[in-house]
Amino acid sequence: TQLLEQSPQFLSIQEGENLTVYCNSSSVFSSLQWYRQEPGEGPVLLVTVVTGGEVKKLKRLTFQFGDARKDSSLHITAAQPGDTGLYLCAGDWAGNNRKLIWGLGTSLAVNP
């Protein structure tokens, strides 16, 4: 059973399009993090959301934490080829001895 469902798994879009990635769970998380990983590199932390309903923006990326702290979304506006990569969500869940629960990842390709 996957505790943190991430969708879509694959996404291929044209430059300039918008997209949204979702992470959903039936469990409540203390916080949720989003990472981006490029080939040959480790994941890089983009943002941590902590408060239910919280919205954080990082240039063209908008992150939202659900009111009940069970889900989160990442929205990219006007995607660019440099946004290409693997996006991972990870939740801090008290029931897992405070270790991170990882989504399966979204592989994004932005074509010029």
Add this chain to the structure above:
Amino acid sequence: SAVISQKPSRDICQRGTSLTIQCQVDSQVTMMFWYRQQPGQSLTLIATANQGSEATYESGFVIDKFPISRPNLTFSTLTVSNMSPEDSSIYLCSVGSSGTQYFGPGTRLTVL
């Protein structure tokens, strides 16, 4: 944020041999983690490296196969023992807390 380096960055090994991966952090950290990742997929936690005591392994991972050392607060090693092709993967070390983690660049291992 912490700066993390890993050695080697990649290796090709023969079946039955062992490989030791090193992880060096530029500052003292309490928690260090070792993950395994298939290219383009999510992360699986192998173990938590504890300074001064034995590592804590996740279900499906055992000390005989993945011995870990943590001699001080800035360094850890993971050994992949008696390798088989199924061990081909990317191995990542990370540091931080359940709220935020920082990753090394990874070691890409291919077992023939």
